[in-house]
Amino acid sequence: GEDVEQSLFLSVREGDSSVINCTYTDSSSTYLYWYKQEPGAGLQLLTYIFSNMDMKQDQRLTVLLNKKDKHLSLRIADTQTGDSAIYFCAESNTLDQLTFGKGTKLSVIP
């Protein structure tokens, strides 16, 4: 079955880089996504990567995909206190139905 795994917590100092890691099991995944959820809010799409790419950069965000190892990472450069949130990794199947990890809670220390 499909499964997405993430570490549950990450703590970084303001200004440092954050790296959130994710592993997935479904080799037929088409797109892989990163969503951000702030307390009491819905999910905000941050970025996504097509499964035949290995890197995507979008301003402070860098996504790396190792398809062989089924490993996805999200790097946030110059992390700010406003980046404190829960980050979800998700994979989509051929009908774009998403399977989410449990989320990584990022805490940014001023």
Next chain:
Amino acid sequence: DAGVTQSPTHLIKTRGQHVTLRCSPISGHKSVSWYQQVLGQGPQFIFQYYEKEERGRGNFPDRFSARQFPNYSSELNVNALLLGDSALYLCASSQHIGQGAPNTEAFFGQGTRLTVV
């Protein structure tokens, strides 16, 4: 443009009752999906509708049902509520679905927080 809108934002129901949650997708989006997010967990896929037809169903009991209307809005219905149905119910919309299709990324609403007592 308005994003995905869900109503109500919060509600409290008693065990055994029925609930209807509503979702309006982004204008021009034809796909609506429903997800259940229990506290401390990631969202879990419940249903997907595209062009008013059910295209997918997650591992949820028959107490859960949904439909999509001609204007692409959607309702999620849950019968015989259990305490374990307490969760944030999220609706997501996308323009299209299908492997390789453009504009398939899902945009989520703020959710409906359901508490069953």
